[in-house]
Amino acid sequence: MASPPSSLSGKVILVTGAAKRIGRGIALYLAREGARVAIHYGSSEAEARKTAQECGNAPLFRANLESVAEIARMFEELEGHFGRLDGLVNNAARFTTIDPLEITEADWDFIHSVNLKAVFFCCQQGAHLMKKSGGGRIVNISSLGGIRPWADHAHYCASKAGVIMLTRALAKAFAPEISVNSVAPGVIPFGPLDPEAESMVRATPARRPGTAEEIAEAVAYFLAASNFITGQVLAVDGGLSQR
Numbered sequence: 001m002a003s004p005p006s007s008l009s010g011k012v013i014l015v016t017g018a019a020k021r022i023g024r025g026i027a028l029y030l031a032r033e034g035a036r037v038a039i040h041y042g043s044s045e046a047e048a049r050k051t052a053q054e055c056g057n058a059p060l061f062r063a064n065l066e067s068v069a070e071i072a073r074m075f076e077e078l079e080g081h082f083g084r085l086d087g088l089v090n091n092a093a094r095f096t097t098i099d100p101l102e103i104t105e106a107d108w109d110f111i112h113s114v115n116l117k118a119v120f121f122c123c124q125q126g127a128h129l130m131k132k133s134g135g136g137r138i139v140n141i142s143s144l145g146g147i148r149p150w151a152d153h154a155h156y157c158a159s160k161a162g163v164i165m166l167t168r169a170l171a172k173a174f175a176p177e178i179s180v181n182s183v184a185p186g187v188i189p190f191g192p193l194d195p196e197a198e199s200m201v202r203a204t205p206a207r208r209p210g211t212a213e214e215i216a217e218a219v220a221y222f223l224a225a226s227n228f229i230t231g232q233v234l235a236v237d238g239g240l241s242q243r
């Protein structure tokens with residue numbers, strides 16, 4: 001017997017930072033579920049083209065998310081292409097390791113301009129477009145680092161804690177047409193583990209790192225859920241946030 005169509009079938013869903021790694025995994029998963037995926041990238045054009053091709057020749061949208069004007073232009077192009085938006089996955093982010101005593105204004109802005117400011121303005125632009133077509137679903141990728149404090153990543157942790165509060169506040173602001181939820185990944189490696197990640201994996205109750213596929217499953221859950229699930233944060237971290 002044929003399996004029933006997924007509830008994501010035919011939905012227009014934009015994934016930011018979809019060229020590589022977790023974003024690519026999310027885009028491929030959603031495309032397999034029948035979604036019409038839009039691939040955003042910043043500088044990884046070749047990888048983005050490959051992901052787009054594997055997503056059934058999905059359209060590509062380039063934007064430097066540091067710029068609110070570029071974000072607005074990207075959503076205009078998206079509306080021009082699809083005429084609607086059903087889902088938005090704010091995945092793109094930056095990560096740096098710096099002793100908080102040494103952080104400069106430029107280091108701080110480098111992280112916050114993408115991790116927090118861009119997430120807010122993508123949510124704003126996305127919500128305007130979703131409201132025109134009856135509503136939608138937003139999933140913000142935060143981090144275990146937005147829940148637990150990491151000393152050499154204080155600036156990153158603050159940006160991701162900001163994403164979690166933004167998720168909760170926008171869930172109230174955009175209800176009932178649009179739900180806003182967050183997935184907080186634990187350690188999701190794409191190569192050999194550095195010593196910091198190794199010690200985190202050792203402390204993980206599941207005794208292993210996670211995969212992009214596991215993050216994508218959680219994202220897909222929120223994208224398909226009813227509007228009775230909103231403002232929530234789901235840690236996909238093998239239980240590490242419970243330690």
Ligand SMILES: NC(=O)c1ccc[n+]([C@@H]2O[C@H](COP(=O)([O-])OP(=O)(O)OC[C@H]3O[C@@H](n4cnc5c(N)ncnc54)[C@H](OP(=O)(O)O)[C@@H]3O)[C@@H](O)[C@H]2O)c1
Pocket residue numbers: 016017018019020021022023040041042043044045063064065066090091092093094095114141142143144145184185186187188189
């Ligand atoms: N990997 C992990 O272990 C882990 C753990 C916790 C949370 N997370 C979160 O999960 C998400 C994905 O993680 P990841 O490790 O796959 O991310 P990543 O590879 O570090 O970054 C994802 C993408 O973000 C895009 N990006 C960054 N700055 C941009 C800018 N100014 N304009 C446009 N695009 C920009 C980049 O696109 P281009 O390459 O096209 O420029 C990059 O490929 C992030 O939100 C991250 O914070 C990851």
